[in-house]
Amino acid sequence: MKAFKSKLIQFALSIFFFLCSFNYGYSQSEQITIDKSDTVIDCKGGYFNDGKSTYLVISSINTTNGWIQTKNITIQNCTIKGGIRILGLGKNGQAAGVKESSFSLGHTERAKAAAPTNIKFSNVIIEATDGLTPMYLAPGTTYVTVENCTFSGVNTGSGPVVYLDAESGDNTFRNNIFRTTVGREVLACDGSANNVIDGNKFETAAKGGIYLYRNCGEGGTVRHQTPNHNTISNNTFNLNGLSLGSYGIWLGSRNGNRNYCDDDIGYAFGSSIDNHDFADYNIVNSNIFEGTIFGIGQIKNDGQNNLINVSSDINNTNADNELKISIFNGTVVLNNLIGDTSIRVFDYTGRVLINKVLTNNILEFPFASKQIYFIYVSNGARTWIKKVIVK
DSSP states (O other), X not given: OHHHHHXXXXXXXXXXXXXXXXXXXXXXXXXEEEOOSSEEEEEEEXXXXXXXXXXXXXXXXXXXXXXXXXXXXXXXXXXXXXXXXXXXXXXXXXXXXXXXXXXXXXXXXXHHHHSOEEEEEESOEEEEOTTOOSEEEOTTOXXXXXXXXXXXXBOOSSSOSEEEOTTOBOOEEESOEEOOBOSSOSXXXXXXXXXXXXXXXXXXXXXXXXXXXXXXXXXXXXXXXXXXXXEEESOEEEOTTOOTTOOSEEESSOTTOSTTTTTXXXXXXXXXXOOOOOOOSOEEESOEEESOSTTTTSEEEOSSSOEESOOTTTOBOOGGGOOEEEEETTEEEEESOOSOEEEEEEETXXXXXXXXXXXXXXXXOOOOTTEEXXXXXXXXXXXXXXXXXXX
């Protein structure tokens, strides 16, 4: 019966899969391409493609009359061995179609119109094999949702675990577990904007967690969009064994520090006129960093106008029983609270200085004078975040 079901699943998949023998030069994995909109794949807890190493490509269709955008793909309850790439104009920022489009204004809009959109992965295990980047969102990819997924295995390739390429945006990664061993940062946001990275657990981030940058000029392509207006919140990073010069979150990790940055000269826009990352106007809020001493290596902010530890999404006050905080000689006293209270103290850069549960609503902490702190308090169903200036 089990063998019969497996054959039946394979037959159903063949209805909307196009199997290819070529592999873009990345590996010898079997390539499966999905280009039909409104496709739902539910493995019901089993393996995708019988557990074989697979290069899963979700792509739009290029016709003589233009691109037919692939939309509304859902993949759920599967274990995928290999890597996933979602693409339109090209497989990466240096692809011929992407490069040609980048030489004129309107490139971001063209890339987004060609790339797949509204793609969802739910309860999927993605096990890195064969040197494939586990998940690659190629230029222009939008509205991809990855939730309750687990990234595992060892990435022996040169890429990160997740790559958000140029001109992509509006993607969401929520409540995922990243435990893939990788030789660089876990999640690269390369000229990608308006993404939400929330509630994820980065179990291994020794080479860095989330990096925002813009790959100026690589392959001669002009990068138009900057890594701006991204929200990184409520994530937990294990930074044990963090490499020197690496960070849990780095806003603006390159800023022209690559030898190919001038390969796109000659155009009056984008990275052709300025090689900086412009990792600006991002929100970094309520992230937890484990395994570091005195906050070393947690957040590096090389952008501008980034908001770190703002309270707009978590502030829930009660006017009739408002939290009151008093600080006396390094002792924090919380009033109007009943029962156990969870408290986190952040410095102005977003580093977590303390994270514990109080039983008596009193916390002793060596606050430095003339410094700004943010204190996040959770008591029952109520939460607050307070900005404290120590005089």
